[in-house]
Amino acid sequence: MPIDPTIPAPPAPLSTQVQSLVSFLDHEAQPMIVLDPDYNILAANDAYRRQFGGTGKPFIGQKCYRVSHHYELPCDQAGEHCPMKKAQELRGPDRVLHIHHTPRGPEHVDVELRPIFDEHGAITAYVERLSTVRSASARPSDDGLVGRAPAFNQALAALQRVAPSMLPVLLLGESGTGKELFARAVHATSGRAGGPLVVVDCSGLSETLFESELFGHEKGAFTGAATRKPGLVETAQDGTIFLDEIGDVPLAMQVKLLRLIETGTYRRVGGVETLHANFRLIAATHKPLDAMVARGEFRQDLYYRINAFPIRLPPLRERAGDIALLADSFLRRAAGGMRALNIDPDALAELQRRPWPGNIRELRNVLDRASLFADDGVIRVAHLPEAPALPGPTPKTGGSALDGAPSHVAGTRSELAASLGISERTLYRRLKQQGKR
């Protein structure tokens, strides 16, 4: 009978070695496949068949890059990191975060590949373990982090690596890039997910307030301290503390923070008892801490402590490829399950052109507003606020932009915050400081 080239050849019989490997892997809870050095999937365990095998298409005997990526070429030739290539070079395991096609649509998958050697030291097969990443979505989602652009994936891969450890994490990124959402995802992916996550906004706190908020105070410690109050460090016991805007911590408090991190102990204000803290630290800032250290505005020793694992969150302009995905997600959220909202291609193109100094928060606010005008459920260019006349530098949280802003900018506080590229929290605080609220 003539051979039909479109039908893949039946898989070759497995070697005894691979066969025993497969029966071993069948009892593993995590999805795993066995590959030959030529990218062919030789076998898959039960968990893989359950999670990834539901498309109805055969995968045994197929190339891994075709099944997982719908590519015609191995990942490294398609401009991606190929763990097989790397494992071959290293003669050891390699791990990478990829977006895979799955029966549920695109998903972030943490892929770990281990080479199997024969008695002569040659690689005969690879075992690939796949874990679906739950901290972010590669398709429109009703909540949490969404994204699939390379710059976002890089930050997500770092999150996946560090979350299970106890290392402090430093999130660096402009306002509205998702630092708080990332901090929540680190906590939720860590072994402390069952414990509390305590968010501390460092920017609004004076020195004395910072200390009593963080460490708590004894009864009578100062005027107004009518009762003993536990501090946030105590509230965060067995959980995570997120110090947002750590660059705003006053110098005198930085030394107390350092002592807390180094010794794991602290005292309530007005107290003598030494208390033991147990928390995981996540800090965030939009400020250049290294430059602040050079200027003597931030303690170097504290910087080294918190900077153990920095993650840079990309501004939206570096991940314009995610704008459609983010827009779909926010429109779902704006609709709140009531009616489907869509965006027309011109409006989407317009969103993709804008510079977004307020990043994802600004995009979200623009879409929330536009959704109120979209009577027929379709967002058009006319529903978007006017684009800024000149693409100026990213507005910073300095006083000058804000000084005139409340009287000149119409609209909601969230729109104003977005147009200034600062968080609503920061705006609220600054307006209050200026007596404009």
Ligand SMILES: Nc1ncnc2c1ncn2[C@@H]1O[C@H](COP(=O)(O)OP(=O)(O)OP(=O)(O)O)[C@@H](O)[C@H]1O
């Ligand atoms: N990857 C993302 N996917 C979906 N929503 C996001 C993402 N990143 C941020 N957001 C949304 O954008 C808004 C701003 O995010 P977030 O508050 O985490 O930013 P931030 O960097 O902490 O801002 P700031 O420094 O001003 O406090 C929130 O509404 C958040 O839900």
